């Protein structure tokens with residue numbers, strides 16, 4: 001047996017990736033699995049984006065290292081994208097292009113956290129925040145939110161969790177896994193609280209263009225100079241432009257933090273893949289019209305499947321406003337079927353109903369499962385039928 005570092009031994013594998021790995025393994029055995037685990041759109045990247053990448057290769061522009069913090073043209077495209085969606089134009093030294101948003105998040109935690117620093121993470125949370133904070137030597141301070149309060153964290157809850165070691169507040173709106181979106185008033189209150197206590201804010205806005213049924217996204221960083229100075233925005237092309245495989249993320253924040261994150265990038269990834277940067281330039285500049293059909297398809301799936309979920313005995317869901325997940329409370333369904341553990345319940349859905357879902361355990365809940373609706377409507381309807389049959393026959 002090789003000796004593996006204590007550092008790695010302490011890290012949990014991503015539950016979403018391991019759930020999809022198991023689903024794929026069963027599919028490879030010839031079993032007809034409907035996979036609702038993955039957080040990626042099921043559409044091809046718009047053609048013009050791919051074409052821009054091919055042209056960059058053909059023109060010989062993609063062969064070499066780029067600036068560690070991203071091509072100047074990409075920064076320009078990001079600045080313009082911010083003008084359109086955030087109402088302000090960040091300067092080049094406030095922008096970092098990264099190898100995926102996930103790496104931007106890790107670089108951020110590494111840049112800010114000293115050993116023992118606490119990071120406030122409202123639960124349910126996206127799986128990687130907790131592990132990345134631990135990898136950076138920090139202490140995740142989980143703040144539980146309630147379903148009745150639509151999974152939104154309040155200033156009072158944060159104040160109760162604050163200590164003299166609190167360094168960062170993580171906000172993810174629209175949220176993975178719940179799909180909830182904070183309002184302008186809620187964000188203003190949270191932002192002012194963080195400013196008052198000298199707490200940095202990480203605003204993970206990666207789903208901000210995926211909002212439905214007239215819901216609006218308010219960028220926290222656009223709520224005045226004081227809040228903006230404390231906020232680092234994380235985003236990217238993965239979810240909106242259906243580009244998960246291209247691996248381009250972004251961070252926009254104060255020059256000190258962006259420069260520290262850039263230093264980390266320069267010693268790890270060197271630069272985001274050149275060809276993907278050319279694709280991302282095209283995406284940020286021109287692809288908003290191409291992606292409206294994606295958003296509309298998600299909206300249709302949401303509005304079709306949400307009422308069907310309510311017909312499954314023991315399934316309860318807060319209707320999402322954004323992203324592409326249902327975070328279903330299955331406490332009653334577990335009781336009906338004799339399960340006490342949500343991971344065992346998710347395993348049974350995979351093995352008996354042949355529907356792959358993600359256990360809430362990795363998102364900080366012992367009574368939820370996450371279903372992604374980034375798959376076609378027919379498969380989604382079929383999955384609902386299978387889950388229903390499984391629960392009724394147990």
Ligand SMILES: Cc1ncc(COP(=O)(O)O)c(C=O)c1O
Pocket residue numbers: 039099100101102103126172175176204206235236237238244247248249
């Ligand atoms: C909330 C959230 N942030 C960040 C990411 C990472 O995105 P990327 O694929 O660009 O690394 C994801 C992907 O699942 C996510 O759901």
